[in-house]
Amino acid sequence: MEGNTNASRKAATNEAMGIFTLAEGERTRFFACPNFAELDCLTATFRTYRYVPHTHDTFVIGSVIAGCETWTVRGVRGYAGPGDFVFVNPGEVHDGAPHGGGYCYRMSYPSVDLMREIAAELSEKNATDIPYFPDTVVHDPAGVSLFVAAHAAMDAQGDTQAGDTQAGDIQAGDIQAGEELLYRAYAHCLTHHARLTPRAATGREADRVARLGRLIAECYADDLSLSRLAAEAGLPRHRLIRAFRRETGLTPHAFLVDRRVIAAQGELRRGATSAEAAAATGFCDQAHLTRAFKARIGITPGAYRAAVS
Numbered sequence: 314m315e316g317n318t319n320a321s322r323k324a325a326t327n328e329a330m331g332i333f334t335l336a337e338g339e340r341t342r343f344f345a346c347p348n349f350a351e352l353d354c355l356t357a358t359f360r361t362y363r364y365v366p367h368t369h370d371t372f373v374i375g376s377v378i379a380g381c382e383t384w385t386v387r388g389v390r391g392y393a394g395p396g397d398f399v400f401v402n403p404g405e406v407h408d409g410a411p412h413g414g415g416y417c418y419r420m421s422y423p424s425v426d427l428m429r430e431i432a433a434e435l436s437e438k439n440a441t442d443i444p445y446f447p448d449t450v451v452h453d454p455a456g457v458s459l460f461v462a463a464h465a466a467m468d469a470q471g472d473t474q475a476g477d478t479q480a481g482d483i484q485a486g487d488i489q490a491g492e493e494l495l496y497r498a499y500a501h502c503l504t505h506h507a508r509l510t511p512r513a514a515t516g517r518e519a520d521r522v523a524r525l526g527r528l529i530a531e532c533y534a535d536d537l538s539l540s541r542l543a544a545e546a547g548l549p550r551h552r553l554i555r556a557f558r559r560e561t562g563l564t565p566h567a568f569l570v571d572r573r574v575i576a577a578q579g580e581l582r583r584g585a586t587s588a589e590a591a592a593a594t595g596f597c598d599q600a601h602l603t604r605a606f607k608a609r610i611g612i613t614p615g616a617y618r619a620a621v622s
Contacts, residue, residue: 336361338415341611343620346421346467348492351582353422353621356468357611360415366408366563367609368571371422372446373401374502375464376457380416384409386449388562393418396454400446400506406562407449419464423499431496432503444507456501463494521546522560525553526568533572534595539565569595574609577602581618590614 341357355375359382366385381394386407393399399418401407403425425443432444469491525546529537542565543550557565573594580590591602591614599614606614 342468343610343612343617344468345621346491346495349423349427349495351424352427354464354467355420355422355611356418356464357420358415358417359411361411362611363410364408364611365608366406366567367574368404368406368563368568369401369422370403370575371424372403372428372444373399373407373420373422374460374499375399375418375420376460377416377418378461380414381412382409382416382418383412384449389449391450393450396452396457398451398453398457398460398502398506400449400451400502402446403443404561419461419468421460421464421495428499428503431499432507432509435500435503442509444503444509446502446507448506451506453505456498456505459494459501460498463491463498466491466494518546518548518556519560521548522557525557525565526561529565529569530572533569533576534593536595537565537569570605571609573602574605577606577614578610578617581614582621584618584622587614587618 338360339358339362341355343353343355346352346354353371376395376398377393378395381392382399383390383392384399384407385391386401386405392412394416399420428444429442525542528545529542539550539553543553546553546556548556554564557563557568561568563571573596576594577590577596580593581587585593587602588599591597591599594602596602596605603613606612606617610617612620
C-alpha cells in the first residue's frame with residue numbers, strides 16, 4: 314500500500330513539474346524560458362512514442378543528442394542524430410518517431426515574431442518577411458553544441474526556479490547567461506541555415522485551401538462540418554479532402570483538431586484548467602482534448618499548464 318502511495322505522490326509531483334512519463338524509459342519535460350515571450354522548450358526521451366502528424370504556429374528548432382529520430386516533413390522522410398539540427402517552419406505538417414533503440418532530444422519553439430526580430434537585428438533592417446528553413450535536417454556539430462548548451466542552461470534555470478529559493482544573484486545571472494546563449498544559437502541558425510524569401514503557394518486549388526485554412530483558424534471552436542467547409546470552398550467534399558491534404562498535408566478535420574490544440578495551449582498558458590480549455594476551443598470534453606493534446610505535444614494538458622502558466 315505504501316508503495317502505491319509513493320508512486321501516486323511521485324506521479325503527482327511529476328505532473329506539477331511538467332514531467333509526464335509515457336512508458337518505461339520515456340520522459341518529457343516542458344519548460345518556459347524567462348526573458349523570451351511565450352517561448353516553450355522541451356527535453357524528452359522516447360523509445361516507442363510516435364507523434365501524430367501535426368503543426369505549430371511557431372518554429373521548431375532543436376537537436377537529437379542521443380540515438381536517432383525519424384521525421385516526415387513536406388512529405389519527405391529523414392533521420393536526425395547527434396550533431397544534427399532539426400528545423401520545422403510554422404504551419405508545416407510533421408511527425409516524429411524513434412528509429413532503432415530510441416532517442417533523446419532538446420527542442421525549442423520560438424515564435425515567428427522572435428525569429429523575425431532576430432533576423433532584422435542581424436540584417437540591421439526592418440525585416441518583414443518570415444525566415445524560412447529550406448532543409449529540415451542539417452548537420453552542424455558546432456551550431457548544435459551552442460544550441461544544446463543554451464537549452465541546458467535554460468532547463469537548469471527552470472529547475473532552479475522550481476526548487477531552489479536561495480539562488481539569489483546566481484539565479485539572475487543564469488537567466489542572463491542562458492538568454493545570451495539562446496540568442497546566439499538562434500542567430501547562428503538564421504545566419505547559416507535560413508533564408509528570407511517566402512515560398513509561393515502551389516497547386517490549382519491553393520487559394521481556396523488557404524482561404525479555408527484561415528476560416529478554420531478563426532472559427533476553430535465552431536461546429537465546422539465537412540459539408541459547411543465544402544460549401545465555403547465551393548468544392549465537392551471528396552475533392553476538398555484531396556485538395557486540402559495535398560496543400561497542407563492534413564485532412565480538414567485533422568487541421569481543425571490541430572488548430573484547437575494550438576488554441577488550447579494558449580488557454581492553458583493563461584491559466585485555464587484542462588476542462589475550461591476544452592470547452593473554449595471546441596472539444597466536446599476534457600478527455601478528447603487530452604487525447605489530441607498528448608498525441609501532438611507529448612504531454613497532458615495539465616502537465617503543460619503546470620510548466621508554462
